[in-house]
Amino acid sequence: MTSSKSTTLSRSLDRVFRGVLGLLAAVSGGMVLLIVSYLVTGAWPAIEAGRLAAFFTDERWQPGSARDPQFGVVSMLVGSLLVTLLAVGLATPVGVASAVFHRFYAPPVLERWNRRMLELLIGVPAVVFGFWGLMTVVPLIVRLAPETPGQSLLAGGIVLALMILPIVTLTTQAALQAVPRAQLLAAAGLGLGRARTIWAVALPAARGGIGAGVLLSLARAIGETMAVVLVCGNIPQIPDSLFDPIRPVTSTIALEMGYATASHKALLFCAGLVLVLFTAVFVGWHSFRRQMADTGTGGA
Amino acid sequence: MNSVNDSTETESIARLSVTSLTVRYGDLVAVRDVTLAFPDGRITALVGPSGCGKSSFLHSLNRLTDLIPGCRVTGGIRLFDGTDIAHPRADVLALRRRIGIVFQRPNPFPQSIRRNFEIPLREHGWHRRDIPDKMETVLRQVGLWKEVSDRLHKSAVALSGGQQQRLCLARALALDPEVILFDEPCSALDPIASGVVEDLIHSLRDRLTVAIVTHNLAQARRIADHVAVFWHRDGAGQLIESGPAGRVLAAPSDPDAMSYLGGMRG
Amino acid sequence: MSFSADSSTRTATRSGWADRAFGFAGGAAAFLTAGLFGWIVWDLIRLGWPHLSWSFFTGEVEDAGRQGGVGPLLISSVLILVCCLVPAVPLGVGCALWLSECVRRGSLTARLVTGGVDLLASVPSIVFGLFGMVFFCQKLGMGFSILSGGLTLAGMILPILVRTTLTALESLPADLRPAAAALGLTRTTSIVRILLPAAMPGIVVGVTLGIGRALSETAALLFTSGYSVRWPESIHDSGRALSVHIYDLALNVANGGPMASSTALVLLALILIINAAAVMLSERWMRRRYHPEA
Numbered sequence: 112m113t114s115s116k117s118t119t120l121s122r123s124l125d126r127v128f129r130g131v132l133g134l135l136a137a138v139s140g141g142m143v144l145l146i147v148s149y150l151v152t153g154a155w156p157a158i159e160a161g162r163l164a165a166f167f168t169d170e171r172w173q174p175g176s177a178r179d180p181q182f183g184v185v186s187m188l189v190g191s192l193l194v195t196l197l198a199v200g201l202a203t204p205v206g207v208a209s210a211v212f213h214r215f216y217a218p219p220v221l222e223r224w225n226r227r228m229l230e231l232l233i234g235v236p237a238v239v240f241g242f243w244g245l246m247t248v249v250p251l252i253v254r255l256a257p258e259t260p261g262q263s264l265l266a267g268g269i270v271l272a273l274m275i276l277p278i279v280t281l282t283t284q285a286a287l288q289a290v291p292r293a294q295l296l297a298a299a300g301l302g303l304g305r306a307r308t309i310w311a312v313a314l315p316a317a318r319g320g321i322g323a324g325v326l327l328s329l330a331r332a333i334g335e336t337m338a339v340v341l342v343c344g345n346i347p348q349i350p351d352s353l354f355d356p357i358r359p360v361t362s363t364i365a366l367e368m369g370y371a372t373a374s375h376k377a378l379l380f381c382a383g384l385v386l387v388l389f390t391a392v393f394v395g396w397h398s399f400r401r402q403m404a405d406t407g408t409g410g411a
Numbered sequence: 412m413n414s415v416n417d418s419t420e421t422e423s424i425a426r427l428s429v430t431s432l433t434v435r436y437g438d439l440v441a442v443r444d445v446t447l448a449f450p451d452g453r454i455t456a457l458v459g460p461s462g463c464g465k466s467s468f469l470h471s472l473n474r475l476t477d478l479i480p481g482c483r484v485t486g487g488i489r490l491f492d493g494t495d496i497a498h499p500r501a502d503v504l505a506l507r508r509r510i511g512i513v514f515q516r517p518n519p520f521p522q523s524i525r526r527n528f529e530i531p532l533r534e535h536g537w538h539r540r541d542i543p544d545k546m547e548t549v550l551r552q553v554g555l556w557k558e559v560s561d562r563l564h565k566s567a568v569a570l571s572g573g574q575q576q577r578l579c580l581a582r583a584l585a586l587d588p589e590v591i592l593f594d595e596p597c598s599a600l601d602p603i604a605s606g607v608v609e610d611l612i613h614s615l616r617d618r619l620t621v622a623i624v625t626h627n628l629a630q631a632r633r634i635a636d637h638v639a640v641f642w643h644r645d646g647a648g649q650l651i652e653s654g655p656a657g658r659v660l661a662a663p664s665d666p667d668a669m670s671y672l673g674g675m676r677g
Numbered sequence: 678m679s680f681s682a683d684s685s686t687r688t689a690t691r692s693g694w695a696d697r698a699f700g701f702a703g704g705a706a707a708f709l710t711a712g713l714f715g716w717i718v719w720d721l722i723r724l725g726w727p728h729l730s731w732s733f734f735t736g737e738v739e740d741a742g743r744q745g746g747v748g749p750l751l752i753s754s755v756l757i758l759v760c761c762l763v764p765a766v767p768l769g770v771g772c773a774l775w776l777s778e779c780v781r782r783g784s785l786t787a788r789l790v791t792g793g794v795d796l797l798a799s800v801p802s803i804v805f806g807l808f809g810m811v812f813f814c815q816k817l818g819m820g821f822s823i824l825s826g827g828l829t830l831a832g833m834i835l836p837i838l839v840r841t842t843l844t845a846l847e848s849l850p851a852d853l854r855p856a857a858a859a860l861g862l863t864r865t866t867s868i869v870r871i872l873l874p875a876a877m878p879g880i881v882v883g884v885t886l887g888i889g890r891a892l893s894e895t896a897a898l899l900f901t902s903g904y905s906v907r908w909p910e911s912i913h914d915s916g917r918a919l920s921v922h923i924y925d926l927a928l929n930v931a932n933g934g935p936m937a938s939s940t941a942l943v944l945l946a947l948i949l950i951i952n953a954a955a956v957m958l959s960e961r962w963m964r965r966r967y968h969p970e971a
């Protein structure tokens with residue numbers, strides 16, 4: 112019933128199928144290379160013309176100016192970093208505190224529903240956050256500081272913080288869940304109170320997971336466009352106060368790509384390349400660590 | 412297709428014979444230098460304490476050890492027609508059809524009962540219209556037909572543990588194997604289901620060549636014609652005694668086998 | 678992540694001001710989180726609801742978006758989604774199958790592919806937009822089109838699909854593979870007929886999450902699928918997605934706020950429904966795996 116011919120056939124089919132899967136995997140894994148190579152191609156005119164130095168030495172960003180073109184990107188990089196740090200600084204304490212509350216204080220039902228809510232909120236579009244910030248947060252800031260335009264570093268920080276809050280909370284919650292029960296029991300056995308158990312046992316044990324979550328949200332925040340472009344005011348400058356407008360790198364690309372030509376365009380690609388390098392360092396490190404953990408000692 | 416039944420009177424014919432077989436996992440030697448023949452149409456029980464390499468030995472007989480990264484098998488395994496199982500370029504898929512296996516934990520595919528038969532039978536070239544008959548025959552053989560004939564389209568994992576194990580046996584039998592391997596087939600089942608499966612295995616005698624790993628010495632005594640005792644010795648699993656069940660179980664010559672099988676007397 | 682918290686820790690010795698302070702701060706943070714998100718939703722409903730009507734869903738964009746509806750944009754969004762899923766699903770599922778069934782975990786090639794996919798997940802969406810513009814629009818000559826936008830998004834959701842499929846495959850019962858091999862099934866049969874159907878619920882969850890992600894994306898579409906608000910006639914036409922519409926109304930159109938709110942409300946509702954479906958599906962699937970009788 113089983114001719115050897117049919118087995119050879121199904122074997123070669125098998126090889127073809129695995130080849131196809133391998134091809135799909137190669138495309139998936141190699142796509143990031145394709146992206147980087149096209150970014151480099153796009154940025155090449157600027158790199159070739161030696162404009163990269165101007166990137167960091169020019170004071171201002173006025174690439175369109177005919178008389179005195181300037182390509183200083185430092186103010187925008189600083190803007191990106193500041194708004195990201197502000198957001199992470201706002202979101203981390205709130206997220207960690209909220210996760211601790213749900214893990215150690217709230218009844219399990221509340222924890223479950225809170226997790227569902229956060230899982231939903233992770234999907235809220237960035238543009239919706241940005242739009243809501245424009246409609247609500249910016250006017251509030253104007254009321255708080257009437258002399259300012261409202262669109263500012265602070266507005267961007269708040270909106271971005273809201274956006275990454277669910278990520279920070281969920282990863283912290285998962286990290287706290289993963290703390291071995293035995294450790295908590297040991298703490299209880301030593302008569303430690305709840306506060307001390309959290310502070311001295313649970314949070315230190317979950318530190319790695321919480322750190323990874325913060326790192327991921329940092330990468331997410333620095334690459335975010337839509338949440339910041341609507342609320343930051345988009346003036347490329349190094350801010351003196353929280354209420355000054357800024358312009359992150361991402362916003363610049365979104366705002367200028369539509370009309371940029373020639374060398375201006377190439378510079379925007381350079382900016383994109385810088386962004387990718389930034390986030391790749393964060394995430395690449397995280398991925399590397401996870402793979403190490405996966406293939407390492409196994410067992411436990 | 413196989414006319415095994417006529418030749419069962421000749422005890423000496425080995426359906427499957429193993430020479431100097433060694434199974435390694437990296438540096439660990441699971442079982443070393445086993446030479447053993449499985450007489451045609453007879454039941455051979457492999458007994459011994461846990462970790463002495465019985466499963467590794469059994470799984471190497473139809474090359475399931477190929478699936479384990481780092482596992483290396485050396486030595487000879489031959490079917491009576493000369494097929495070299497251990498050959499690196501052997502047709503593994505075809506020989507797994509000829510040598511079936513039933514595992515300790517029932518492992519039906521999480522699909523309908525019917526699909527559990529269709530998938531392997533189609534793979535090995537059965538025509539679609541022959542499948543219902545074949546399925547009914549083997550399900551009757553394992554006494555499952557009455558229980559499941561009205562729910563063939565239902566999920567196989569919804570069956571009880573004993574039913575699942577019989578389904579897995581039927582699924583292996585459907586491919587008309589010459590040899591069937593059992594790796595502790597009853598140890599995940601309750602006593603009643605275990606008895607049913609044991610009787611089924613016993614009923615395969617004469618029609619098929621059976622190798623069964625069991626921890627239950629009483630079971631070995633009840634169903635086995637031949638017994639092989641494995642033992643962990645010198646850092647590796649080894650075969651320390653084999654022969655007709657009556658002799659080995661009653662009067663083993665190896666002192667370790669004697670103490671292990673001692674539970675049989677008294 | 679489905680196991681519930683250990684209840685013994687909740688009733689642990691509670692004593693002193695530190696415990697109360699922790700509880701208070703945590704409760705405040707939890708309340709703040711829920712409150713802020715409630716505020717967002719409430720604002721969108723307050724501002725957006727009055728303009729919602731049947732004609733909003735079917736009408737054309739009028740007066741730069743201050744009047745009319747979002748009919749063509751809904752169609753464009755759906756078409757972009759289709760162009761995204763058609764290549765992304767086979768790529769993502771195939772990649773995950775290869776990683777879990779064809780190579781050893783931890784081998785160099787597996788690590789390279791996993792690392793590549795992780796890096797892909799880290800690429801900011803605006804950068805995907807840049808890439809899509811030079812690669813699909815210009816290099817492959819697709820122009821500003823629904824097709825370009827969808828293909829760009831395909832790259833974005835690919836990591837989600839790979840991750841979820843991989844998780845689903847890894848959580849299948851371990852003895853399925855020996856069972857298939859023992860019956861002499863080829864790798865192909867084992868994958869296509871046994872593993873893939875068994876992992877299907879997880880894959881569906883992944884696709885659902887991917888749809889949510891694709892629908893909410895804006896930055897990657899700005900320079901790929903374009904701004905056209907006409908009814909799209911084919912995937913080679915430019916077409917504006919709902920999310921891009923919100924951005925455009927908020928940034929470029931004076932008094933675009935009310936209509937932007939309505940659009941945002943519609944988009945938010947769509948995405949919340951889709952994500953809720955994903956959460957429900959995955960919870961049900963987890964339950965099923967532990968109680969297979971269902």
Ligand SMILES: Nc1ncnc2c1ncn2[C@@H]1O[C@H](COP(=O)(O)OP(=O)(O)O)[C@@H](O)[C@H]1O
Nearest residue numbers: 436439441460461462463464465466467468479
């Ligand atoms: N997949 C594997 N990888 C590494 N070592 C294994 C593997 N399977 C079994 N072993 C080792 O091989 C030895 C024999 O195991 P096994 O064949 O399962 O014995 P038995 O079935 O007699 O209990 C044991 O020491 C076990 O730890």
Ligand SMILES: [Mg+2]
Nearest residue numbers: 462465466467
């Ligand atoms: Mg065993």
